[in-house]
Amino acid sequence: MLRLRPTLAALAAGAGLMFAVLPVAQAADPLKVAFVYLGPIGDGGWTFQHDQGRLAIEKEFGSKIKVTYVENVPETADAERVIRQLAVDGNQLIFTTSFGYMDATAKVAKAFPKVHFEHATGYKTGPNMATYQTRFYEGAYLLGVVAGKMTKSNTLGFVGSFPIPEVVRNLNAYTLGAQSVNPKIKTKVIWVNTWYDPGKERQAAETLVAQGADMLAQNTDSPAVVQVAQEKGVYAFGWDTDMAKYGPKAHLTANTENWGVYYSQEVKRELAGTWKSGATLWGIKENLVTLSALNPSVPADVAKLFAEKKKAIVDGTLMPFGGPLKDNAGITKVVAGSVLPIGEMMSFNWLVQGVEGSLPK
Structure with a gap:
């Protein structure tokens, strides 16, 4: 409220003057x-x-x-x-x-x-x-679509951080997206047991290329994988953010979050x-998962298919974990016409058919 100096207040009172007491607006604390x-x-x-x-x-x-x-x-x-x-x-x-x-x-x-x-x-x-x-797996699935169409070796590489459900879900979706356009796909994965270690990520990417992978994806935080792809003359995808500046020829698109x-x-x-x-x-529908611009080197038919699959995910007509799905031991996990329940999706602890190896204990 309005405060008067004591001398002014006394004078006002002595003179019989009336002052309106006005509130002073206080800015709310941020x-x-x-x-x-x-x-x-x-x-x-x-x-x-x-x-x-x-x-x-x-x-x-x-x-x-x-x-x-x-x-x-x-x-x-x-x-x-x-x-x-x-x-x-x-x-x-x-x-x-x-x-x-x-x-x-x-x-x-x-x-x-x-x-x-x-x-x-x-x-x-x-x-x-x-x-x-x-629903980052939606974007991972779309990366797989591009990889499956553009690979020459039919071998994909994936640098994984930790074998937790979040990462396993993305690895599986990447593989399924590729298999949806190329049944010959197999995916090799190397676990680095860290979210961010450019040295380890680089070493894993180099090993995957040496093993025949010509498409690299990751669930780690540095751009080292994209940099290796640029140096080795293979392709890669950015993860979490657009990494094109680290490998302008190698980087095909990125799975990012808004x-x-x-x-x-x-x-x-x-x-x-x-x-x-x-x-x-x-996910993609809510604009939280976004895909960066496709590299101009992506063929027009692949870009068209990518856009169609993206629209189908938004429309709900394409479910990345729709059946039939088998694990990499050949056991049916989801029958045709069904979709993996959300609870199981959030606790993923198995690898889809086509992913080599087993989950670390």
């Missing part, structure tokens, strides 16, 4: 939002793309929000420490952006019931903890007081 990142924001992949989402909401909401991020947080006890400190610091909406943060996020969420937490790619929820992930659309929705809900827990699973 919503404090925080992000926890596994890698550096310049990794060129997963963390970079999440950070693009952060930048998008900063631009959209301006002074209504105050955003903090912490990068290079390992999936260890350090994660719990960082998440807890962000809650202590007064952040009201905290996004933890890697699978290995799940338990730490759940633990801190219980200790701070008035703070809202959102965990990427996990499955644990609570009254103040939501999960969000993408995290900004999701982060914008959640900030709006938080500002409006309508935030709620739950599990979000968005």
